[in-house]
Amino acid sequence: MLDINVIRETPAIVRKALTDRQMDAMPVEQIAQLDVQRRTCIQEAERLKAERNTVSKEIGKMKDPAQRQSKIEAMRLVGEQIANLDEQLRQIEEQLTAIAATIPNLPDARAPYGKDDSENQVIKVVGEPRVFDFEPKPHWDLGPALGIINFEQGVKITGSRFYVLSGAGARLQRALIAWMLDLHIRQGYTEKYTPFMVKAETLFASGQLPKFRENLYHDAEEDYWNVPTAEVPLTGLHIGDILDEAQLPLTYTAYTPCFRREKMSAGRDVRGIKRGHQFDKVEMYIFCKPEESDTLLEKMRADAEQTCAGLGLPYRVKQLCTGDLGFCARFTYDLEVWSPGCGEWLEVSSVSNVGDFQARRANIRYRPEGGGKVRFLHTLNGSGLGMPRTLIAVLENYQQADGSIVVPEALRPWMGGVDVIR
């Protein structure tokens, strides 16, 4: 959520942000109009409330019954006017937040302008794609051949876009999760295990509702929503809190499954395990002071890079252009690993500085040391990493001519001595 004052005082900046994101700037005008109506309404309602308060106090002290009764009558009328104005105000504010809630964050000035993902900029490439002396296979051939991925069983028990990992495949994914969590703990993050279902308020706080409703799974009976990313429960941990400056930054890591309808990408990436309705992910999340968020974004990116590097996977770092930035993000790095079987770079991590956007929605603030006004803090999130794509990269990069897979050194402690999956 943007600061209403920013929209009110510098509408041109907000309009530019929206057009840079290839979006319609109309909501800015609607908000400006509603804001004027809102303030007119508040002023009149509060004037009447002040009058009622003073007269009501006088009524309490009045002796003359006739005079008293006439004041009570007068105040009854004032009360009706107030009720009308309050109702008007409620409607105006409802419209105002409905519109404001769908306006994305302002891109950072450093985010390059671009109309879509084709204009994201590669800023770094690390590692050489491995040269194969045979034709590398995609994971959807390797996995079933080794009996570690079973697509038919996933479809049988649930449906399309679901799969089952088996034996060393299931264990390999578990090893990845455990290794990543331990790595992030060493990097200074505190591990959290959170609910995988949350209420609507929590999804609003992290920016998924109301805009991305159609991409979420929802249990109507209990009004529980399945999390689409650990970012949601992690943001939610501090909804409504006022933290002490000395507590910051709070750095968390969490493993959760993620549930997404993927309605927007129906028919895309249907082959393999790249895009499913359910996948596992390890996430990093930081609550910090505004002044330190840019620095911490670089640390978080470095932390995410260590996961790719630690697995010996060739990867590259992209800076997202304005047209491809996520709804909440001001500035984002994507990490992509090379997948020789699919023949493409796979996005395994997205590391973003959200600024105070989620903090406003979630009402998370901190009290500066030595007093002073409470301020909204900044939040950052980054995957470290997304499972299926990391698993794809491991399978495809570590394959051998005979179809077996070498287990990366880093994961072996969790693989019970297995160094080659065959």
Place this chain on the structure above:
RNA sequence: GGAGUGAUGGCCGAGUGGACGAAGGCGACUGACUUGAAAUCAGUUGUAGGUGUACGCCUACCGGGGGUUCGAAUCCCUCUCACUCCGCCA
């Protein structure tokens, strides 16, 4: 699932229709005293919104929502959450 109790400021805790934005205590901050500290004394100590150049003034907020009333922390309804007891189950 059944029965009961409760939810008040950073924390504890009083308050059952008007003088309550809320006693008292703790904590924190400022000042005085002190070489310094402790102790003591005095003062300050919530959030949000509106309005004015400004000391300020006004409005709202006592778990959430609704109602009664000229007026609600206080009365009524409802929801949520916590705790206690019983039942059931992993």
